[in-house]
Amino acid sequence: MSRGLSAEIIAVGTELLLGDAVDTNSAHLSQRLAEIGVDVYRHTTVGDNPARLETAIAEACARADAVLVTGGLGPTQDDLTRDAVAALAGVALERHERLVAHLDRFFRDRGREMPVANLRQADLPAGARVLDPVGTAAGFALEVAGATVYCLPGVPREMAPMADADVVPELAARAGARVTVSRLVRTAGMSESLVAERAGAIVERLDEAGNPTVAFLASRGETRVRVTGKADSREAALALVDPVVEELVDLLGAGVAGLDDEGVEHAVARLLRERGWTLALAESVTGGLVAGRLVGVPGASDWLRGGLVVYATASKRALAGLGDVLAAHGPVSEGTSIALATAARERLDADVGVGVTGVAGPDEQDGVAPGTVIVAVDLPGRPPGARTITLPPRERPALLEFATSAVLDHLRRLLADVDAPGW
Secondary structure: OOOOOOOEEEOHHHHHHHOOOOOOHHHHHHHHHHHHOEEEEEEEEEEOOOOHHHHHHHHHHHOOOOOEEEEEOOOOOOOOOHHHHHHHHHEEEEEEEHHHHHHHHHHHHHHOOHHHOOOOOOOOEOEEEEEEOOOOOEEEEEEEEOOEEEEEEOOOOHHHHHHHHHHHHHHHOHHHHHHHEEEEEEEOOHHHHHHHHHHHHHHHHHHHHHHHHHHEEEEOOOEEEEEEEOOOHHHHHHHHHHHHHHHHHHHHHHHHEOOOOOHHHHHHHHHHHHOOOOOEEEEEEEOHHHHHHOOOOOOOOHOOOEEEOOOOOHHHHHHHHOOHHHHHHHOOOOOHHHHHHHHHHHHHOOOOOEEEEEEOOOEEOOOEOEEEEEEEEEOOOOEEEEEEEEOOOOOOOHHHHHHHHHHHHHHHHHHHOOOOOOO
């Protein structure tokens, strides 16, 4: 197997350290580098400080074959990446007239006068190879202390195309076409610890071999099992990964909601299509989040009739016509959830209705504890039924994500005639 390159990624910007912005650039670059077999060993975030920036780049160059730096290429005084790399390489900045012309054209095409400060973006370290700009910021590549430093804009919509067009192909050629392939087994209704326990024998066996590898990723009430293999071609990597994926699917059984990019919402869509059924929703506690997940599935208009967001008690009464039910059962109850499911099905002329009530917290509602989610489903050919799910205490946004996943998984299992496990 060809030896891959090692890389480190440095994200520049004090706003990242303060939490005012989220570093999505490093995630994108890591994913792209993994696909071509380049091993990313470290992510570093550094503020707009010249000494600390120089130190971060110098240390990365001492450890890695390639260093990818994002940010600090703008026109303002705190955009220091060009200066830091030039200082480390022992060269001066030089102005590129081609970039000056690009900047002038960029502003002229938008009917604006170019600020003089933007000319800084035409100044790059002497000897650097220019990476053509997507916006105003050109990138560049330069050899520094035995490593290749690639400097890219911090704006994601400018960084990603530049990296994909220039940096990734160059590193792929240098890495000798070594390929890393990952596949995901997506589970729902199973905790991360339970999934890991059931897959324990597989993980132990693969740990000894070293390739492929297995990792567990938990988010929003679902657990993904990532299987990663490395080989000299995509086909060879898949030959390592696919048998493990099949083994996990067999082992995890009804807990498997989908593979790769398809999650539990895709499973619901597939089951509805197979039966030729349409779906309508009436959501209280989840406030439309279930519908939001479902409309992300391509072709959702074929089977999703729509949804009612009936968050306030008055809305349940007005939109779903539940005055008597509310008086008898209260707003957060199995009776009200069932009535919402039936109302959604009838009002939106669907085959299947789903009703959701609950308490997101932080306070109780009518004696019902936060984390209580009641989902009812009205299916053809059987009486509607409800299930009460008790979720562990969480911050409100996280609890709503978990609740949404729980509702979708309950619906999936009913559509597949699989009993839902305890949560």
